[in-house]
Amino acid sequence: xxxxxxxxxxxxxxxxxxxxxxxxxxxxxxxxxxxxxxxxxxxxxxxxxxxxxxxxxxxxxxxxxxxxxxxxxxxxxxxxxxxxxxxxxxxxxxxxxxxxxxxxxxxxxxxxxxxxxxxxxxxxxxxxxxxxxxxxxxxxxxxxxxxxxxxxxxxxxxxxxxxxxxxxxxxxxxxxxxxxxxxxxxxxxxxxxxxxxxxxxxxxxxxxxxxxxxxxxxxxxxxxxxxxxxxxxxxxxxxxxxxxxxxxxxxxxxxxxxxxxxxxxxxxxxxxxxxxxxxxxxxxxxxxxxxxxxxxxxxxxxxxxxxxxxxxxxxxxxxxxxxxxxxxxxxxxxxxxxxxxxxxxxxxxxxxxxxxxxxxxxxxxxxxxxxxxxxxxxxxxxxxx
Numbered sequence: 001x002x003x004x005x006x007x008x009x010x011x012x013x014x015x016x017x018x019x020x021x022x023x024x025x026x027x028x029x030x031x032x033x034x035x036x037x038x039x040x041x042x043x044x045x046x047x048x049x050x051x052x053x054x055x056x057x058x059x060x061x062x063x064x065x066x067x068x069x070x071x072x073x074x075x076x077x078x079x080x081x082x083x084x085x086x087x088x089x090x091x092x093x094x095x096x097x098x099x100x101x102x103x104x105x106x107x108x109x110x111x112x113x114x115x116x117x118x119x120x121x122x123x124x125x126x127x128x129x130x131x132x133x134x135x136x137x138x139x140x141x142x143x144x145x146x147x148x149x150x151x152x153x154x155x156x157x158x159x160x161x162x163x164x165x166x167x168x169x170x171x172x173x174x175x176x177x178x179x180x181x182x183x184x185x186x187x188x189x190x191x192x193x194x195x196x197x198x199x200x201x202x203x204x205x206x207x208x209x210x211x212x213x214x215x216x217x218x219x220x221x222x223x224x225x226x227x228x229x230x231x232x233x234x235x236x237x238x239x240x241x242x243x244x245x246x247x248x249x250x251x252x253x254x255x256x257x258x259x260x261x262x263x264x265x266x267x268x269x270x271x272x273x274x275x276x277x278x279x280x281x282x283x284x285x286x287x288x289x290x291x292x293x294x295x296x297x298x299x300x301x302x303x304x305x306x307x308x309x310x311x312x313x314x315x316x317x318x319x320x321x322x323x324x325x326x327x328x329x330x331x332x333x334x335x336x337x338x339x340x341x342x343x344x345x346x347x348x349x350x351x352x353x354x355x356x357x358x359x360x361x362x363x364x365x366x367x368x369x370x371x372x373x374x375x376x377x378x379x380x381x382x383x384x385x
Contacts, residue, residue, distance in 0.1 A: 036110030037321035045103035050088035063303030066290035093123035162197030163379030169201025187212035223251035278339030
């Protein structure tokens with residue numbers, strides 16, 4: 001401050017007044033950056049199958065890219081633009097690892113966001129945690145993404161498969177208590193998570209028959225086979241397989257009437273949301289930033305909503321754009337209600353809770369659309385009897 005020693009008492013007095021006056025408005029903190037962040041840009045990595053059998057999910061990545069275009073056009077996040085680097089892995093775990101290394105070591109992204117799949121994300125989980133790179137809002141409902149003690153840099157987003165299966169268990173116990181349950185499950189971590197959740201929810205109160213299958217059998221064939229057998233059980237379908245266009249129409253919508261599932265997002269094709277402000281905002285986004293996108297595709301709503309969640313985390317980071325602070329803010333989301341979440345469903349996280357969405361609502365296929373029914377539910381394990 002260039003103080004003159006001959007006037008030291010006055011300088012001290014002035015300094016005292018200055019600090020007292022400034023106490024209510026401290027100077028802004030100096031920006032802190034890790035690789036992938038700076039004063040003008042935040043680099044976000046993403047991996048999804050743009051090719052191969054799982055390529056229908058690529059619409060999620062396309063929607064997210066369009067949403068970040070919208071954010072950038074509106075001034076970015078705290079004045080910084082988002083650079084979204086999205087690569088194809090063809091749903092091959094070895095390719096996922098290759099792309100993750102490229103994003104971290106060559107592109108130097110701040111984080112990897114919403115990459116798709118259980119086996120693919122499993123392949124890169126230890127690598128990313130070892131590098132302290134956030135593996136944020138994984139696009140899979142595996143329960144393993146909620147393990148902050150072992151994997152502090154990995155967090156899921158959607159309801160876990162176990163939670164979803166527990167909701168089905170509670171429904172079956174209430175409405176079909178004397179029945180037997182047959183479970184046709186995929187013989188991997190994905191399918192076993194559902195089976196574990198169902199058993200947790202049933203807690204020994206109904207008999208469960210288990211039949212595993214390898215990934216060569218698909219939902220479409222299962223729905224058709226039930227018709228061939230002229231068998232009409234209560235059919236519960238996990239919610240990642242409920243797309244009308246890519247699953248139910250090929251199976252024959254008439255064959256899918258009465259199938260039960262769950263949802264946590266608004267279906268843009270459901271007339272019940274006509275005039276809903278959240279839907280209107282989503283439609284405006286689609287018209288301006290993703291006009292070629294399918295407005296009846298549930299995955300576009302998913303991509304839009306999870307991208308909003310990331311923007312919220314980055315906004316909370318403020319000027320501290322370190323990888324540790326990204327995870328700190330991701331674990332500090334409270335009562336976050338996104339426009340396309342079903343009413344009553346909110347995002348909540350904490351340092352020991354890496355499961356952002358844990359609520360869902362039951363729904364039934366009518367032959368034309370999914371019809372929601374019943375209350376908002378949370379999939380909790382039942383006490384054994």
